[in-house]
Amino acid sequence: MAIECVGFNGNEKLRAVIVEDDKGALDMMAAMVSREGLSVVKINRSLDAIDYCTNNEVDIMITDVRMPEMNGIELVRELRDKGIFIETIVATAFDDPEVMRECGSFHLAGFLIKPFTLADMRNALARPMLQLSLARENRLLREKLMIANRLASIGRNSAEMSHEMRSILSQVRGASQTIKQVWDDCQPLLAVHDAEPIGMTTVATGRRVVNESLEDVDKSTEYMIDIFNAYQNLLSPGRGEQKVEMKDIVREAVDFTEYGRVRETEFEITIDEKAGAYRIERRKMLQVLINLLSNAYRACEQSKKPKIWVIVREQDDKLDAPPRDDIRYLLAIVRDNGTGVSEELKDKIFDDFYSASEEGLGLGLSVSRDIIRSFGGDIGVCLNWNAGACFKVFIPLDHVTGA
Secondary structure, eight states: OOEEEESOOSSOOOEEEEEOSOHHHHHHHHHHHHHTTOEEEEESOHHHHHHHHHHSOOSEEEEESSOSSSOHHHHHHHHHHTTOOOEEEEEESOOOHHHHHHHHTTTOSEEEESSOOHHHHHHHHHHHHHHHHHHHHHHHHHHHHHHHHHHHHHHHHHHHHHHHHHHHHHHHHHHHHHHHHHHHHHHHHHHTTTTSEETTEEHHHHHHHHHHHHHHHHHHHHHHHHHHHHHHHHHOTTSOOOEEEHHHHHHHHHHHHHTTOSSOOEEEEEEOHHHHTOEEEHHHHHHHHHHHHHHHHHHTTTSSSOEEEEEEEEOOTTTOOOSOTTSOEEEEEEEESSSOOOTTTTTTTTSTTOOSSSSSOSOHHHHHHHHHHHTTOEEEEESOSSSSOEEEEEEETTTSBOO
16 A cells, blocks of 8 residues: 655644555645645545545545546545545546536535646635634634533532531541540450450451551541642632641651552652742642642552652752743652653643542542642653653742741
């Protein structure tokens, strides 16, 4: 199959297919179309064009009329019969009225009479390119409107949901504290039987396990209540919030991420002494770090030796590319040795409701970015830093206090 792609670089260019059996004419038309900013696929056989257009997204097709196997008109008819409607420009060396009439029945986008110039090609492309660009822009606007409506719906219900969940969690915590109080009262009676066996262990070991489990329940419910409070604070940006030192928030986020995990993951925490003393809103920053650490944990689940690095330091001009050159930043860096983030996904992962896995709503990174941007900073992702993914959180130094 003689197919050649020109100008594909992973962006949102319009995609054009040029079908022409003469190699010189094919190369010339491809050069002209590429100059107009389109990605181009060059094909020198009609049958190959049918196969390509059937299996790939194509915005514009430019085809010669006179070709062996199947002429350009038959090519358009075959694609239409398959339900494939592509904006098509027909190029021909023959100013044949019959050809023009037959082309007119297909409502084609335009004609090119050979020999034609770059200006002729530009004029032929102008209308379909404008229509396609407007259609794409309308589609993107509809998608953004749909996302905005979903977020608005979440916003309307989040206050009630968070209130209900906090009430339930408070009841769970209250029940666990009551159980613990009764359990503590029973300790003197049970202690005398510490050496006696119970199942596969002893009474002493059983008492210790129950004590630790009750503490874990109380701790986890408190964390969850804090998370719901953090979402509530996002809805009330004017509400003040306690600021605590970054080193304490990092340790709290790591503890929360580690709690209840089945597989052990190594955490390496490096906090610059000065940077760790900066104070910042606890709940908001805790939410950002928990989101990043949870993503990192999931990303390296398949690694032989899962490891996550957390680094807090001030901006290093040699290592960092800050959002703005006129601002100094505090950085919180979360890196893992997992699957990494591809070039294709690096711009999508911060979109609302986008998730690379089947878990979650796809709001973690989006909400985290919004929180950091409310500080005047931003979040970026580094690709192929040794292995895995690396997220850099940039927080303006004039937002944090106490260093």
